[in-house]
Amino acid sequence: DTEVTQTPKHLVMGMTNKKSLKCEQHMGHRAMYWYKQKAKKPPELMFVYSYEKLSINESVPSRFSPECPNSSLLNLHLHALQPEDSALYLCASSQGGGGYRLYGYTFGSGTRLTVV
């Protein structure tokens, strides 16, 4: 299995809703990432988990809450989002250590989030 699976593919939520994005990989990767990408912009890092511990939080607002229940799963819990949070949310994984620099990340297809 060489894939990163993200669900759902599309999500529309109201500003008072609570929802979660899910990401799963079975490649034995020990680093997992959340990126956010807006139209015509590059992907921007939100969070990095290394060996199931949060290692980087790029000053993301608390309405985004990541969770890594085990080495294969990564969740992003969403609460009280704003319309400007509408974007493509990409999950990625990579080998532990410095492997991401040589071999890159493996990205999922993303969740297209619309906040209304």
Added chain:
Amino acid sequence: DQQVKQNSPSLSVQEGRISILNCDYTNSMFDYFLWYKKYPAEGPTFLISISSIKDKNEDGRFTVFLNKSAKHLSLHIVPSQPGDSAVYFCAASVGSSNTGKLIFGQGTTLQVKP
């Protein structure tokens, strides 16, 4: 302040010819550079990387060149094929941490015409 820049939003090339995608960066501390390809409705796919201590890396039809003095890298695709039509992102790795972030450029849309 964008540390990785792809100044050409789009590029059109005839099938069989060379495609050259360019990327500039500002941070001399970047230690690895990577190229990704993205098709619509899919996540980016890793293509090739290069260490900052090298000036060239080749993998099949794809070659990446790094000019550190100019803070410039380029991806050459030879020969170009219609299936290469996609958005190409360059990315740079910061620092020496084992799991750190990649900083991406804005992307260049390549169209290869049959």
